[in-house]
Amino acid sequence: MKVDVLLGLQWGDEGKGKIVDVLTPDYDVIARFQGGPNAGHTLEFDGKKYILRSIPSGIFQGGKLNVIGNGVVLDPLLFKQEAEALAASGHDLTKRLAISKKAHLILPTHRMLDAAYEAAKGAGKIGTTGKGIGPTYTDKISRNGMRVGDILHNFENKYNAAKARHEAILQSLNYSYDIADLEKEWFEGIEYLKKFMLIDSEHVVNNYLKEGKSVLAEGAQGTMLDIDFGSYPFVTSSNTICAGCCTGLGVSPRNIGEVYGIFKAYCTRVGSGPFPTELFDETGEQICQIGHEFGSVTGRKRRCGWIDLVALKYSIMLNGVTQLIMMKSDVLDSFETIQACVGYTMNGQEMTEFPFEIDDSIQPVYVELPGWKTDMTKMQSEDEFPEEFNAYLTFLEEELEVPIKIVSVGPDRAQTIVRYTDN
Ligand code: GDP
Ligand code: IMO
Ligand code: MG
Numbered sequence: 001m002k003v004d005v006l007l008g009l010q011w012g013d014e015g016k017g018k019i020v021d022v023l024t025p026d027y028d029v030i031a032r033f034q035g036g037p038n039a040g041h042t043l044e045f046d047g048k049k050y051i052l053r054s055i056p057s058g059i060f061q062g063g064k065l066n067v068i069g070n071g072v073v074l075d076p077l078l079f080k081q082e083a084e085a086l087a088a089s090g091h092d093l094t095k096r097l098a099i100s101k102k103a104h105l106i107l108p109t110h111r112m113l114d115a116a117y118e119a120a121k122g123a124g125k126i127g128t129t130g131k132g133i134g135p136t137y138t139d140k141i142s143r144n145g146m147r148v149g150d151i152l153h154n155f156e157n158k159y160n161a162a163k164a165r166h167e168a169i170l171q172s173l174n175y176s177y178d179i180a181d182l183e184k185e186w187f188e189g190i191e192y193l194k195k196f197m198l199i200d201s202e203h204v205v206n207n208y209l210k211e212g213k214s215v216l217a218e219g220a221q222g223t224m225l226d227i228d229f230g231s232y233p234f235v236t237s238s239n240t241i242c243a244g245c246c247t248g249l250g251v252s253p254r255n256i257g258e259v260y261g262i263f264k265a266y267c268t269r270v271g272s273g274p275f276p277t278e279l280f281d282e283t284g285e286q287i288c289q290i291g292h293e294f295g296s297v298t299g300r301k302r303r304c305g306w307i308d309l310v311a312l313k314y315s316i317m318l319n320g321v322t323q324l325i326m327m328k329s330d331v332l333d334s335f336e337t338i339q340a341c342v343g344y345t346m347n348g349q350e351m352t353e354f355p356f357e358i359d360d361s362i363q364p365v366y367v368e369l370p371g372w373k374t375d376m377t378k379m380q381s382e383d384e385f386p387e388e389f390n391a392y393l394t395f396l397e398e399e400l401e402v403p404i405k406i407v408s409v410g411p412d413r414a415q416t417i418v419r420y421t422d423n
Contacts, residue, residue: 002257003031003205003215005245006325008222009315011269013295013302014262015327015408017041020057020218022406022416023260028213029065030058031205033248034238035220036073036106036136037082038129040296045413048089051296054079055086056218059093065208066093067201069217070102071238071248073136074148076189077108077182083192099193100201101149107159108182109166110135116175126234127271129298135166137237148198151190202250209255217245223315224269231358234273242319261321261402263312265329265338265392268302270295274358277305277341291331306339306366309399314354316402325406326396329389330415335371338392342367342399369395377410382419 006023008014021043024030037053043060044050052059054074056066068074083093110132117134118125128134139145144165150158170177205215219240224230226240238244246253266287269275278284284304287293293302315321332338341364343352350365372388379385385393385407393404407417 001209001212001214002255003209003217003245003249003251004258004260005217005219005242005256005319006260006262007219007240007242007319007321009261009263009312009319009321010222010267010308011224011275012220012222013040013268013270014222014264015042016219016262017043017052017057018327018408018411018413019260019262019325019406019416020216021045021060022413023216024058024061024064026214027058027064027216029067029205029208029215030056031067031069031201031215031217031249032056032072032220033069033217034071034240034244035236036133037075037078037131038133038236038297039220041218041220042296042411043413044411050086053082053297055082055093055097058216058218059086059091059096063096066097067199067205067249068097068099068103069201069205069249070100071244072100072103073106073133073140074099074103075106075111075131075186076193077186078131078189080185080189080192094195098197098199098201098204099148101147101198102201103148104136104140104145105148105150106132106136107146107162107166108179108186109163109170110139111182112170112175112177112179113166115177116170116173119175120173125272127273134237148193151193152198155190205249205251209251217249217251219245223318224311226318229314229318231273234271258323259319259321260323260325261316261319262325262327263307264327265307265332266291267305267308267311268293270298270300270302274362275303275305276311276344276358276362277308277364278303279305287331290334291328306341306364307396308341308364309396310341310344310352310354312400316400321402323405324396324400324402325408326393326404327408329407330375330377330409332371333374333376336373337371338369339366340369340395340399341365367395377415379409379417382407382417
């Protein structure tokens with residue numbers, strides 16, 4: 001068997017958590033391969049809502065094995081809070097969740113460094129989630145990181161050395177902080193981690209594949225936040241693209257199967273950085289309010305705009321997407337017309353490829369399509385789709401050259417329409 005990968009194609013928050021949960025019954029293993037608690041993946045079913053940060057979204061459907069892979073960065077304190085909240089609501093994960101010994105640990109001082117670097121950047125700040133993601137990956141790449149497996153041997157010495165190194169940097173940045181309480185809770189988190197299966201996940205995942213078991217890899221963030229190909233430097237610190245699944249789980253590129261690319265029927269972004277189709281008018285505000293576009297972890301208001309096909313084509317190319325999944329189409333149910341960006345102009349020049357640099361001189365070129373003006377939230381099958389909505393799907397499929405296999409018409413698990421396989 002091969003690993004199927006589900007990835008966000010925009011700037012994150014596309015609805016990955018919801019769809020991983022929907023697809024979970026088809027898989028034996030669900031695995032996260034990058035990112036960390038900067039993610040906030042929302043799932044809704046049976047009138048309940050859950051927001052997952054580090055724990056894969058496959059934990060609610062049957063006894064599937066969920067894996068936190070080596071490419072993930074894990075904060076034991078936040079992990080404990082997340083897992084304990086789930087246990088309190090009847091979802092004990094200790095037998096169903098395994099963590100790679102090679103996943104890197106987010107230390108309390110990594111969080112401080114994240115805040116200090118952002119403060120030092122002033123107006124040019126990235127608008128990070130403040131979870132210590134960048135500094136943790138920095139330590140990994142500079143070969144100074146601490147890994148989950150380290151908690152089993154000589155841990156205190158390694159911790160103190162890393163902390164001292166971070167404190168010297170914080171001092172040089174004149175950043176004042178107090179981590180006494182945080183540190184105490186963090187060490188409780190370290191003890192808590194020991195209750196879980198700490199594994200060599202690359203062996204476990206590959207053995208499963210050999211046995212004919214199916215694996216779904218759950219991306220975090222989105223392609224436009226990828227460290228190499230996103231809108232650098234306004235990106236996260238990991239490879240969010242499909243290639244990140246190979247390094248973040250230890251899976252060969254030859255063992256990648258389906259690549260599900262997930263996108264909203266419009267577009268959002270949270271934090272700083274370029275966003276060519278951003279709307280600053282009433283329409284943008286309407287999308288934000290109808291779509292409840294506020295960060296699931298930070299509560300920050302998400303910037304909203306029209307769908308950007310230039311960026312989407314770029315994402316599809318980088319990931320080798322085989323199937324598309326369109327989310328939140330219901331948010332556009334009341335709109336008279338829908339706009340889709342099919343190109344950009346920069347200094348009078350037209351471009352259809354995502355450029356190296358995006359500045360304020362970039363202007364989107366839009367195509368206008370009629371809205372469907374129909375409440376789609378209770379629809380069960382594509383037979384019920386209004387004509388204008390079908391026209392929007394056909395337009396997107398022709399532009400993007402990949403079939404849209406699933407359409408989501410509301411946040412609930414049940415509000416998901418799988419299209420006929422021959423479309
Ligand atoms: P993720 O990070 O990609 O998992 O996405 P988030 O959970 O951060 O953000 C997606 C938000 O949209 C969540 O609040 C979901 O409950 C919600 N959502 C998901 N799909 C739909 C949909 O089809 N329609 C509507 N209205 N909301 C949706
Ligand atoms: P999910 O998985 C949306 C953004 C931050 C910031 C930039 C860098 O829920 O889609 P970081 O804390 O990673 O150093 O922040 O990336 N960002 C996200 N935006 N969804 C996410 O995750 C994000 N994770 C990080 O807002 O602009
Ligand atoms: Mg999210």
